[in-house]
Amino acid sequence: MSQLPPMNSPPMMPIGGGMLKPHRAGTVLALGILALVLNFGCGLGWILGIIAWVMGNADLREMDAGTMDPSGRGNTSAGRICGIISVVLAAIGLVVYVALMALGILSFAAAGAAGASRP
Numbered sequence: 001m002s003q004l005p006p007m008n009s010p011p012m013m014p015i016g017g018g019m020l021k022p023h024r025a026g027t028v029l030a031l032g033i034l035a036l037v038l039n040f041g042c043g044l045g046w047i048l049g050i051i052a053w054v055m056g057n058a059d060l061r062e063m064d065a066g067t068m069d070p071s072g073r074g075n076t077s078a079g080r081i082c083g084i085i086s087v088v089l090a091a092i093g094l095v096v097y098v099a100l101m102a103l104g105i106l107s108f109a110a111a112g113a114a115g116a117s118r119p
Contacts, residue, residue, distance in 0.1 A: 018066075020066075020067060020068055020069045021062065021067060021068045021069065022068075022069050023059060023063070023068055023069045023070070023071060023072030023073075023076060024055060024059055024072070024076070025059070025072025025073075025074075025075035025076040025079065026072075026075065027055065027079075028052050028055050028056045028059060028075070028076050028079030028080060028083075029052075029075045029076070029078055029079035029082070030079070031048045031049075031051055031052035031055065031079060031083065032048075032049070032052040032056075032078065032079035032080065032081070032082025032083045032086070033079070033082055034048050035047075035048035035049035035051075035052055035082060035083050035086035035087075036049075036082055036085065036086045036089075038086075039086045039089050039090055039093075043090070043093065045086045045089075045090065046086060046087050046090035046091075048083070048086070049082075049083040049084070049085075049086030049087040049090065050083065050087060051083070052079050052080060052082060052083030052086075053080055053083035053084055053087065055079075055080075056076050056077065056079050056080025056081075056083060057080065059072075059076050060073070060076055060077065060080070063076070
């Protein structure tokens with residue numbers, strides 16, 4: 001009878017004589033790509049971008065430490081970079097939005113002041 005790991009522990013895979021956690025490269029990449037798509041679609045991609053960024057950093061740290069399967073390093077890095085890009089684009093979009101709103105308020109106030117000073 002084989003021994004199974006406890007149900008609440010992540011599955012491990014034997015590599016090089018030790019047990020490594022499986023990579024989550026597919027998840028990180030999917031989150032990063034969805035973050036970019038949602039950024040352009042509805043502007044809420046930054047949420048998934050932050051998640052992809054954090055998960056990618058954690059997984060790359062574990063791969064460097066030798067506790068996670070390094071075969072997904074490329075896709076993990078790509079998903080992390082997509083997450084970073086989506087967060088940066090969302091921040092730029094927010095700055096542009098605030099600047100346009102301020103410009104609109106200022107022009108509305110200037111038009112109101114110009115109209116009030118006419119005889």
